[in-house]
Amino acid sequence: MGKILEVNNLKTSFFTHLGEVQAVRGSSFSMNEGDILGIVGESGSGKSVTAMSIIGLVEEPGKIKEGSVIFDNRDLTNLSESELSELRGNEIAMIFQDPMTSLNPVFTIKNLMIEVIQRHTDMNKKEALKHAIYMLDLVGIPEAGTRINSYPHQFSGGMRQRVMIATALSCNPKLLIADEPTTALDVTIQAQILELLLRLKDETNTSIILITHDLGVIAEVCTDIIVMYGGMMMEKGTVDEIFYKPNHPYTNGLHSSVPHIVSGKRERLIPIEGSPPDLMKPPAGCPFSPRCPHAMQICKEEAAPMFRLSDTHTSACWLLHKDAPEVEGYIKGGNQDD
Amino acid sequence: MTEKKNDANANVENEYMLEVRNLKKHFNVSNSVLKKNRKILTAVDGIDFYIKKGETFGLVGESGCGKSTTGRTIIKLYQPTDGQIIFEGRDITNLPAKQMLPFRKRMQMIFQDPYASLNGRMTVTDIIGEGIDTHRLYTGKQRQERIYDLLHTVGLKSEHANRYPHEFSGGQRQRIGIARALAVEPDFIICDEPISALDVSIQAQVVNMLDDLQDDMGLTYLFIAHDLSMVKHISDRIGVMYIGKLMEVCGSDELYDNPLHPYTQALLSAIPIPDPKLTRSQKRIILEGDVRSPINPTEGCRFSSRCRYCKEICENVTPEIEEARPEHFIACHRYKEINGLV
Numbered sequence: 001m002g003k004i005l006e007v008n009n010l011k012t013s014f015f016t017h018l019g020e021v022q023a024v025r026g027s028s029f030s031m032n033e034g035d036i037l038g039i040v041g042e043s044g045s046g047k048s049v050t051a052m053s054i055i056g057l058v059e060e061p062g063k064i065k066e067g068s069v070i071f072d073n074r075d076l077t078n079l080s081e082s083e084l085s086e087l088r089g090n091e092i093a094m095i096f097q098d099p100m101t102s103l104n105p106v107f108t109i110k111n112l113m114i115e116v117i118q119r120h121t122d123m124n125k126k127e128a129l130k131h132a133i134y135m136l137d138l139v140g141i142p143e144a145g146t147r148i149n150s151y152p153h154q155f156s157g158g159m160r161q162r163v164m165i166a167t168a169l170s171c172n173p174k175l176l177i178a179d180e181p182t183t184a185l186d187v188t189i190q191a192q193i194l195e196l197l198l199r200l201k202d203e204t205n206t207s208i209i210l211i212t213h214d215l216g217v218i219a220e221v222c223t224d225i226i227v228m229y230g231g232m233m234m235e236k237g238t239v240d241e242i243f244y245k246p247n248h249p250y251t252n253g254l255h256s257s258v259p260h261i262v263s264g265k266r267e268r269l270i271p272i273e274g275s276p277p278d279l280m281k282p283p284a285g286c287p288f289s290p291r292c293p294h295a296m297q298i299c300k301e302e303a304a305p306m307f308r309l310s311d312t313h314t315s316a317c318w319l320l321h322k323d324a325p326e327v328e329g330y331i332k333g334g335n336q337d338d
Numbered sequence: 339m340t341e342k343k344n345d346a347n348a349n350v351e352n353e354y355m356l357e358v359r360n361l362k363k364h365f366n367v368s369n370s371v372l373k374k375n376r377k378i379l380t381a382v383d384g385i386d387f388y389i390k391k392g393e394t395f396g397l398v399g400e401s402g403c404g405k406s407t408t409g410r411t412i413i414k415l416y417q418p419t420d421g422q423i424i425f426e427g428r429d430i431t432n433l434p435a436k437q438m439l440p441f442r443k444r445m446q447m448i449f450q451d452p453y454a455s456l457n458g459r460m461t462v463t464d465i466i467g468e469g470i471d472t473h474r475l476y477t478g479k480q481r482q483e484r485i486y487d488l489l490h491t492v493g494l495k496s497e498h499a500n501r502y503p504h505e506f507s508g509g510q511r512q513r514i515g516i517a518r519a520l521a522v523e524p525d526f527i528i529c530d531e532p533i534s535a536l537d538v539s540i541q542a543q544v545v546n547m548l549d550d551l552q553d554d555m556g557l558t559y560l561f562i563a564h565d566l567s568m569v570k571h572i573s574d575r576i577g578v579m580y581i582g583k584l585m586e587v588c589g590s591d592e593l594y595d596n597p598l599h600p601y602t603q604a605l606l607s608a609i610p611i612p613d614p615k616l617t618r619s620q621k622r623i624i625l626e627g628d629v630r631s632p633i634n635p636t637e638g639c640r641f642s643s644r645c646r647y648c649k650e651i652c653e654n655v656t657p658e659i660e661e662a663r664p665e666h667f668i669a670c671h672r673y674k675e676i677n678g679l680v
Contacts, residue, residue: 042537156629186400186564188625191608195624213538216567216610220617239614257542258612259571268549269571271542275507 004174004207005054006030010067012046012053021279023049023062025231028306031224033174036201036208038222038239040215040254044276046231047211051177053077054209055092056084071175090120093168095161097180103152103160109136110148113167120171135166139196158189162196169200179211194221215258219243224312227251230277230287232303237313247315247330250288286316294319294327307333354426355526355558356412357388361421363404363411367633379633381407383582384421386659389526389575394552394559396573396590398566398605402632403579405562406450409528412560413445414438425526443473446519450531452511456503462489462514463499469522488517492547509540516547520555528560533568545572566609570594575665578602581632581640584659588666598662598673601641639671647676 012024024046031037039047052058054069056076069076071092076084088094096102104112113132117123123131129148136144139162152160161181168176178197182190198221201208212218218225218239225242227235227250235248246252253272260267274291277283283290289299298318307320309331318324320333363382368375382404389395397405411418414430423431430441446469449455456465466485470476476484486496492513503511512532519527529548533541545568551557563569569576570590577587578601586599597603604623611617627644639645642652651671659669662679674680 042539187566187608188400188604190610191622192624194610195622214610215538215612216617219612219614220610243612243614254538255612257539259567260612269542269546271546272539273543275509275540276537 002033003030004033004035004071006068006070007050007054008068008070010050010053010069011065012049012058012062013065014062016061019280022282023231023279024053025282026067027226027228027233028067029226029233029236031207031209033207034201034205035224036210036222038218038225039209039211039228040213040218040225041228042213042276044230044279045228046279047228048179050228051094051179051209051211055088055094055177056081057088057094086120089116089168089173090171091173092175092177093171093173094177094179095164095168095181097183100157100160100184102164105152108149108151109155109163113148113163113170116167117170131170132166135170136163138169138200139163139166140192141166157185158192161185161189161193165193165196165200169204169206172204173206175207175209177209177211180213181210182217183212183214190217197221215254227254230282231279232287233306233316234288235313235315235317236306237310237315241310241313245309245313245331247309247313247320247333248317249292249294249319251315252329253291286318294330296324309333353390354388354424355391356426356560357422357424358408358412359386359422359424360384361386361408361411361423362419363407363416364419377633380582380635381632382411383632383635385577385579385582385584387577387584387587389558389560391558392552392556393574394561394572396569396576397560397562397579398564398569398576399579400564400605402581402629404582404632405564405579406530408579409447409530409560409562413442413447413528415447439473443469443522444524445526445528446522446524447528447530448512448515448519448532451535452508452515453503453535455515456511458503461500461502462494465503465514466518466521469518473522475522484521488521491520491551492517493543507540508536509543512536512544513547516544516551520551524557526558526560528562530562531564532561534563534565541568548572566605578605581630581635583640583656583669584667585641585670586666586668587659588663592663592666596666598666598668598677599670600645600647600676604644639669647672 008028010024010027014021014023027050039050041047053064058064064077114125114128117128117131133144133148136148141147141159141162182193185193210221222239224238226233229250234250235242242251246255256270257272259269272291277287285300286303289295296318304316304318306314306316308314315333319327319330322332361382362384365379365381367379368377397408399405410416412423418431422429425441463485466488467481470481470484485499489496489498494513533544536544561569561572573590576590576593578585580601586602597606604625607623625644630640630643637656638654639652639657642648657669657671659667662668662673
C-alpha cells in the first residue's frame with residue numbers, strides 16, 4: 001500500500017476586516033491507500049478548513065500561508081485553478097454536510113451526474129447516462145433508471161446524500177473527502193450511509209478522509225484518527241490507540257463528555273470546562289491549555305511538539321516530555337517528532 | 339392506556355405533573371380551498387403519556403416525527419386539534435389566554451437554537467427580566483438581584499447582565515435561555531433539543547447543569563431530542579415517536595435492555611457507539627423502504643413500510659398502544675411473536 005497523501009505543516013488563515021483568523025496552524029499527516037482517516041474536532045477546530053485546503057477550495061479572504069499537500073507526487077498548493085478543477089471530481093472528490101443545499105435544484109439528477117462524468121471522462125452522453133444509472137443503483141436508489149429524471153427536491157435527505165456519494169464516486173476517485181456526511185441525517189439513515197461508505201470503499205479501494213464531530217461515527221468507520229483543537233493537531237493514531245490508549249488531555253476530555261450507554265446507574269458526565277479559543281487571538285502556547293486540568297507553565301508559553309508513542313501514535317502534550325511531572329494515565333513519549 | 343389511568347384518576351393530582359390524552363395536532367397544508375383536495379399533515383396523531391412529578395421524560399424520534407410539535411402543543415404555542423392536556427389534574431386544553439397565564443408561569447420552554455431564540459436587540463437583563471415583569475414577581479432592586487442570582491445559577495457572571503446575545507458563545511447563550519426559563523420559578527420545563535446545536539464538550543456542561551437544577555429545585559422535564567444516547571443519559575422514562583404516533587413508552591433502562599418495538603430495536607442498533615470494539619461486534623439492523631407520509635395518512639401502522647416483520651394486519655389496522663409489562667407500553671400488533679413472548 002503506497003502513500004496517497006502527505007500534508008506538511010499546513011497553515012491556512014482567513015484575512016478578515018477584524019484581523020487574521022488562524023484556522024489551521026500547522027497540520028502534518030500522511031495517509032496510505034485504502035485508509036479511512038477520521039478528523040475529529042469541535043466547530044472551529046480547523047477540520048473542515050484542512051479538507052478545503054487539501055482540495056484547493058479555500059476562498060477569499062482565506063489563504064494557504066505555508067506548507068505543502070503532496071498528492072500523487074504533485075504539490076497541490078502550487079497547481080493552477082484549471083489544473084485543480086481537472087483534479088477535483090476526478091481524482092479527489094468531496095461530499096458535503098448538507099445534502100439539501102449542495103445539489104443544484106434547477107437540474108435533474110441526470111443532468112448533474114452526466115455533467116460530472118462527461119467533464120472527466122471521454123464517455124459519450126449515452127454511456128455517461130448508463131454509468132450514472134449504474135452508480136445510483138450501486139448506492140441503493142430503487143428504480144434508478146426512472147428516478148434519475150427527478151429533481152433533488154423530490155428526494156429525501158438520505159437519498160440526496162446517496163446521490164452525492166454516487167456522483168462523487170462516479171469517476172472512481174483515489175481520494176474521497178467526506179465533510180460531516182451524516183450530520184444532517186437521522187440515525188437510521190446515518191447507519192445506511194455509513195454502511196454504504198464502507199461497502200464502496202471495499203469495492204473501489206478509494207481512500208477516505210472523514211470529517212466529523214461524532215466519536216461514535218469515527219469509532220465505527222475509521223482506521224486512523226486525527227484529533228484537532230484550535231487549529232492544531234492534538235493527537236494522531238490508529239482507531240484503537242485513540243479510543244483505548246488516548247494520551248492527550250483533550251482526547252480524554254472528549255471521551256468523558258459523551259455518555260456511554262450502560263444500563264443501570266446514571267453516571268455523571270465530566271465536561272471540559274471553559275470554551276474553545278478565539279482563533280483571532282489564539283493562546284500563545286497549547287490552544288487547549290486554558291481548559292486543560294493539567295496545564296503547566298510551559299503549556300501557556302509554547303505549543304508542544306508531537307511526541308511519539310508508537311509508529312502510528314503521536315500526541316502534542318508537554319506531559320509526555322521526559323522532564324514533565326508524572327500524571328496518572330499519561331505515558332511519557334519517545335523521540336520528538338521533529 | 340387511557341382506561342387504566344381513568345381508574346386511577348383519584349390520585350392523579352398527586353402523582354402526575356402532566357398527562358396527555360389522545361393529543362392531536364394537525365396542520366392544513368393544502369394549497370386548494372376545495373375540501374376534496376384538502377391535505378392534512380398529522381404532525382401529532384393521538385398520543386397518550388404522563389409525566390410524574392420530579393422525573394425527566396425523554397421524547398425521541400427522527401426529524402419530522404412530531405416530537406417538537408408535541409412540546410409546543412403542550413405549552414399551547416399551538417392549539418391542539420383534539421385531545422386533552424392535563425396539568426396537575428387540571429384540564430388546560432381549552433383555557434383562554436387570561437386563565438392560561440398562571441399555568442404559563444409554571445411551564446417554561448428551552449429552545450434548540452441558542453442563536454434564534456434570544457432577541458438580539460435585548461440585553462441579557464431584559465431577556466431574563468421579561469418574564470419577571472409579565473408575572474409581576476419582583477420590581478426594582480429585588481428584580482435586579484434576582485437576575486444576578488439567576489445568572490450565577492446558570493454559571494454566568496453579574497457583569498454579563500448588560501451585554502447583548504451576540505457577545506456570547508453558543509453554550510453561554512443556551513445558559514441565558516435556561517436562566518430566562520428559570521426566572522418565573524417554573525415547576526415544569528420543556529427542553530426542545532437544548533443541546534443539539536452545541537459542541538460535544540459544551541453539551542456535557544449543559545446536561546450536568548440541567549441535572550443539578552432538577553435536584554436543587556425539584557423540576558420536572560420533558561426532554562425532546564434525537565440523540566438517543568443523551569436522552570438515555572438524562573431521562574427516567576422515554577417515549578419513542580414515529581410519524582405522529584408513540585411506538586413505545588417505558589423506563590429508560592427497560593427501553594435499552596428490552597426494546598419490544600421493531601422500530602425501537604432498529605433505532606437503538608443504529609446509534610454509533612464511541613467504542614471501536616463494541617461497535618464492530620454490534621449487530622446493526624439496517625432499515626429499508628421509504629418513510630410513510632404524514633399527510634393524509636391511511637390506516638395501518640405508520641412504521642409498516644419499513645418494518646421487516648410487517649404483515650397484512652400491520653398495513654391495514656392501526657395498532658393501539660397497550661401495556662405489555664407494568665409501565666411498558668407498546669403499539670405493535672406483533673410484538674409478542676417478534677420477541678418470543680407468546
